[in-house]
Amino acid sequence: MQPILTLCDFFTRSGARSRFYTLGRRVAPCDAETLAAFEAGERAWPAPWLGRAQLACVFQWRPESDPLVWFLSLPLDEQGHLDPAPRDAFLQRLLETLGRTAGQLEDGDEAPIDNLMQDNPLAFTPELTQRALLHARANADFERPASEHIEPVEAFLTGQTPDAAWQALGLQGIADFCVRHDSDQASALAARLASLPVDVLRPLCQCLEHVAPAPALVGALIARGEAAARAGDLETFCACVRAVGHGAGERVGPWYDALLQDSAACGPDLLAAIAARGWAQLEDERRLPLFLDALARQPDEGFVSVVRDLALVPRLRLPLLMTLRQAPSDSAVGRRLSPLHR
Missing domain, CATH: 1.25.10 (Leucine-rich Repeat Variant)
Structure with missing residues (x-):
């Protein structure tokens, strides 16, 4: 039997009916293929939020039972890909819990699975x-x-x-x-x-x-x-x-x-x-420079943090980096970037 190495592996092998959703930047469905590619390091998370992949796993063991929800906040690297170590630690804890409580689960007691979110460093509570x-x-x-x-x-x-x-x-x-x-x-x-x-x-x-x-x-x-x-x-x-x-x-x-x-x-x-x-x-060749120019003209120091956050969005990363690279050094954007080039 193949080992369970990812969240997708777990839900596929569990037989539970499951759905996945992005949270944070947008509450939206995330198909299993996208999650699998993300976990395999083949693609960046589609909707990063504050440097994390905020994920909801909704699953149902039996048709008559209410679905359970796990809220997981997975850390990302600088290119928006998964940092796998915390996910791996969570899976290890999950499999150990299943091994200890298999009898309870067979009797229909889902508390051990639901309780996995307690004291879990990846767990979080989305806003209302x-x-x-x-x-x-x-x-x-x-x-x-x-x-x-x-x-x-x-x-x-x-x-x-x-x-x-x-x-x-x-x-x-x-x-x-x-x-x-x-x-x-x-x-x-x-x-x-x-x-x-x-x-x-x-x-x-x-x-x-x-x-x-x-x-x-x-x-x-x-x-x-x-x-x-x-x-x-x-x-x-x-x-x-x-x-x-x-x-x-x-x-x-x-x-x-x-x-x-x-x-x-x-x-x-x-x-x-x-x-x-x-x-x-x-995602517009005219609007993105307009936005960056307006952002650079603000008196606060939030330019770099906003740009860094947007650069994690896969569809924006390349056009954003190209726009920054092409900004004249004497423009508002160029002046914001100049300290970073020293």
Whole structure:
């Protein structure tokens, strides 16, 4: 029998029904082939966050049991590849636990597996919105119903109950809606977005950061973001900037371009929003230099840390390094880089 050397090996051999998800930069499905290639050192992690691969392993031993979740934060090297030693230590601990508790597992007691996250240096707790999004995605992927909170959220956001007590809407219901809504519901939400209370809009935006919003919804979010900017509501403005980050480039890209060239709008909060959630829009030969120039002109010292973080994103690494290399020495970017070349 072949030894179990990777997480993929373990879940394949266990017979558990399993799904994997990226966390941190984006809550999104991660297919087993991508995880296997990452663990084999053949590819970088697709969505690095703060130098880590934040991974959710959702698995179900029996059809009648509730899925279990492991949250793992795996360290990356400077090119975004796995540092395997901590993963190997976790697997060794896992296999030792299975060897000691095989009888319990055969009797249906899953506590030994669930308890592996206790005192585990790779374990972490995602923030509340990401946990809600993961719960929503996993339930959909495991063909389980959405939470009971989705119905009032759906009715309120689509205008069926516009006068309902929105204070009672739950974050889990908003996350479920964002994962499961169809095109008609997206259009209804777009028509209603301008009038949503800000205390509903902001958590909605936080959930939309992790999906690809429909074109009509992107347009409504841009309009609401512009209105917030005119009103001086920086928090809502940045929430809208983040929410459209994975929208269609032909709609989102021109807005980002205009913001990056607007000295009144282009401050550290906007740049942080684009770097964290709108990074996919930086895969553009004109927009990426605009972003880097705006970032370099900020008075704080965050340029190098933001660039280093973005350089771990596989799709951005090469264009980012080329743009930095081509920056004139007397440009804002060049001046930021000059101390590094000494």
